[in-house]
Amino acid sequence: MATTHARAAARLMISPSVILLLGWMLIPLCMTLYFSVLRYNLLMPGDTPFAGIENYQYFLTDPAFTTALINTLVLVVGVLVVTIVGGTLLALLLDQPMWASGIWRILVIAPFFVMPTVSALVWKNMFMNPVNGLFAHLFKALGLAPFDFLAQAPLLSIIGIVSWQWLPFATLILLTAMQSLDSEQIEAAEMDGAGALSRFRYITIPHLGRAATVVILIETIFLLSVFAEILVTTNGGPGNASTNLTYLIYAESLLRFDVGVGSAGGVVAIILANIVAIFLMRAIGKNLDA
Amino acid sequence: MGHISLNKVRKAFGDVEVIPPLDLQINDGEFVVFVGPSGCGKSTLLRLIAGLEDVSSGEIEIDGRPSAELPPAKRGLAMVFQSYALYPHMSVRKNIAFPMKMAGVSAEEQERRIAAAASALNLTDYLDRKPGQLSGGQRQRVAIGRAIVREPAAFLFDEPLSNLDAALRVGMRLEISELHKRLATTMIYVTHDQVEAMTMADKIVVLRAGRIEQVGAPLELYENPRNLFVAGFIGSPRMNFIEGPEAAHHNAHTMGIRPEHIDVSATQGQWQGRIGVAEHLGSDTYFHVHDTGLAETITVRASGEVALRHGDTVFLTPQADKIHRFNNEGLKQ
Ligand SMILES: Nc1ncnc2c1ncn2[C@@H]1O[C@H](COP(=O)(O)OP(=O)(O)OP(=O)(O)O)[C@@H](O)[C@H]1O
Ligand SMILES: [Mg+2]
Numbered sequence: 001m002a003t004t005h006a007r008a009a010a011r012l013m014i015s016p017s018v019i020l021l022l023g024w025m026l027i028p029l030c031m032t033l034y035f036s037v038l039r040y041n042l043l044m045p046g047d048t049p050f051a052g053i054e055n056y057q058y059f060l061t062d063p064a065f066t067t068a069l070i071n072t073l074v075l076v077v078g079v080l081v082v083t084i085v086g087g088t089l090l091a092l093l094l095d096q097p098m099w100a101s102g103i104w105r106i107l108v109i110a111p112f113f114v115m116p117t118v119s120a121l122v123w124k125n126m127f128m129n130p131v132n133g134l135f136a137h138l139f140k141a142l143g144l145a146p147f148d149f150l151a152q153a154p155l156l157s158i159i160g161i162v163s164w165q166w167l168p169f170a171t172l173i174l175l176t177a178m179q180s181l182d183s184e185q186i187e188a189a190e191m192d193g194a195g196a197l198s199r200f201r202y203i204t205i206p207h208l209g210r211a212a213t214v215v216i217l218i219e220t221i222f223l224l225s226v227f228a229e230i231l232v233t234t235n236g237g238p239g240n241a242s243t244n245l246t247y248l249i250y251a252e253s254l255l256r257f258d259v260g261v262g263s264a265g266g267v268v269a270i271i272l273a274n275i276v277a278i279f280l281m282r283a284i285g286k287n288l289d290a
Numbered sequence: 291m292g293h294i295s296l297n298k299v300r301k302a303f304g305d306v307e308v309i310p311p312l313d314l315q316i317n318d319g320e321f322v323v324f325v326g327p328s329g330c331g332k333s334t335l336l337r338l339i340a341g342l343e344d345v346s347s348g349e350i351e352i353d354g355r356p357s358a359e360l361p362p363a364k365r366g367l368a369m370v371f372q373s374y375a376l377y378p379h380m381s382v383r384k385n386i387a388f389p390m391k392m393a394g395v396s397a398e399e400q401e402r403r404i405a406a407a408a409s410a411l412n413l414t415d416y417l418d419r420k421p422g423q424l425s426g427g428q429r430q431r432v433a434i435g436r437a438i439v440r441e442p443a444a445f446l447f448d449e450p451l452s453n454l455d456a457a458l459r460v461g462m463r464l465e466i467s468e469l470h471k472r473l474a475t476t477m478i479y480v481t482h483d484q485v486e487a488m489t490m491a492d493k494i495v496v497l498r499a500g501r502i503e504q505v506g507a508p509l510e511l512y513e514n515p516r517n518l519f520v521a522g523f524i525g526s527p528r529m530n531f532i533e534g535p536e537a538a539h540h541n542a543h544t545m546g547i548r549p550e551h552i553d554v555s556a557t558q559g560q561w562q563g564r565i566g567v568a569e570h571l572g573s574d575t576y577f578h579v580h581d582t583g584l585a586e587t588i589t590v591r592a593s594g595e596v597a598l599r600h601g602d603t604v605f606l607t608p609q610a611d612k613i614h615r616f617n618n619e620g621l622k623q
Contacts, residue, residue, distance in 0.1 A: 188375035192389035193363035206379040
């Protein structure tokens with residue numbers, strides 16, 4: 001019963017978690033905002049005078065900022081494209097009746113359980129190493145010069161590593177969506193004269209729209225803040241070639257010990273993430289409406 | 291054209307034989323209804339004809355052409371599914387246009403056929419809606435519209451009305467019958483509702499466990515059921531079956547008498563019993579009569595209102611010329 005009394009009691013009951021959540025989010029946010037307007041460098045201990053927008057000016061005019069911004073977007077878009085396309089194809093494959101399908105499914109999902117640091121290390125040392133890596137051996141076996149992935153195509157290599165981690169997630173969500181497709185719809189399309197390709201294009205893909213939207217939104221949140229893979233493999237280099245915003249903030253605040261500029265970068269990143277979120281919801285959010 | 295013939299068609303899923311070898315002729319323009327209890331293989335048979343399942347052995351000929359190698363789309367048949375199977379992300383117009391788009395029909399021709407189908411099915415106002423924004427009956431009509439525009443050799447319906455409420459079902463039943471009269475196309479219609487079967491069919495096929503029990507016109511089945519199963523399945527309420535001395539008295543192992551062929555009297559008659567439940571419908575009155583010593587209950591249908599109540603003693607008299615006699619194998623004598 002939604003009486004006034006019951007509602008008051010309900011509010012009282014949920015208030016601890018609401019307060020906890022608010023504190024959890026608001027305190028760090030406010031402190032970041034506060035630090036971002038201070039001249040606060042750990043190499044110069046002592047007073048932390050008010051600096052106005054100086055930190056922001058410094059961060060935004062840093063030539064590395066534009067590069068990092070572009071790299072961030074390229075990374076997000078690249079991984080999204082690979083995981084959505086690859087995930088759809090893998091889901092299609094796993095949806096076929098085949099021998100030991102349970103085992104295949106678990107194998108495909110496995111990379112998702114590997115920690116980012118570990119998977120980046122494995123890729124860096126086992127696959128991409130120009131001397132001992134499997135790819136190097138493969139190239140040599142084919143009579144080609146080994147390709148130093150992390151030095152010559154650092155951003156692409158990181159896109160590859162991160163895609164490998166997120167492919168299982170996309171596959172899993174798209175596979176469940178594919179399995180929820182009413183088989184009578186497929187049969188109806190078959191009777192209507194649609195071949196396998198037309199059925200995929202006109203029935204399956206529209207049906208996957210909502211699941212793909214969920215994948216895009218969730219992945220974007222995480223991909224905007226990719227960090228461990230970069231730290232472990234390229235350290236943002238060579239130069240700034242594989243520095244994204246998260247890594248740039250890390251470099252400012254922890255490598256240069258400048259808490260003020262790091263915080264300003266954090267605030268800029270929050271704003272950019274929100275712009276991306278608004279843009280995404282405008283573009284594909286309507287898929288989520290029933 | 292829509293002549294379909296099934297020769298020794300057999301279907302097994304793994305070891306389970308769902309349809310033992312079966313022969314059936316469906317003539318051009320006929321409205322054929324498959325009836326039978328749940329799980330008897332009606333849908334399977336329909337899907338075999340549609341080509342959505344492969345026959346295990348035997349042959350299906352459509353207009354004289356063996357269809358073994360023909361994929362569903364090439365058989366010239368249109369199917370209306372129980373769940374309607376509309377494409378949820380397409381508007382009604384696009385749903386109806388889909389088969390024509392796949393067949394490469396020109397845009398003007400598509401428009402013309404959509405308009406014709408929409409006006410025939412009262413869908414003109416809904417063409418730009420999505421299926422999710424339609425009522426059950428409207429969705430059903432869209433599914434039928436999508437079938438009509440293909441101008442198929444035959445329509446296949448798999449329990450198309452079972453998701454609708456009673457009133458709507460009666461309405462749609464009439465619409466489908468009218469559609470059949472107008473198009474004069476072969477229709478195969480699956481149902482387990484024997485009222486639908488009786489009212490719509492030119493020919494009823496009664497199935498049990500994949501076997502054809504009897505094929506015939508509705509009244510033929512009603513008046514002349516070949517065995518106990520058909521006798522019990524066709525007609526509502528069910529035929530009464532009486533065994534023992536009374537049946538022997540009529541020279542049968544089992545005698546059958548329909549509820550509407552028993553006369554009721556408060557004063558005199560052949561059998562005496564006590565009324566259990568009395569259902570007064572106004573137009574008819576159904577009595578469930580106990581303690582007759584013949585069978586657990588005898589159902590009787592009296593025309594109009596009969597002023598007998600629960601607990602009253604009644605006398606029943608079967609109409610002698612309407613008695614069905616079955617031998618000990620359940621076959622009509
Ligand atoms: N793909 C399948 N694999 C194995 N058995 C099946 C399969 N499809 C149907 N059957 C079996 O075949 C029998 C007939 O099924 P079918 O769907 O044709 O029944 P039906 O007459 O349409 O019943 P209903 O009135 O409930 O729809 C059932 O016993 C069912 O269990
Ligand atoms: Mg069925």
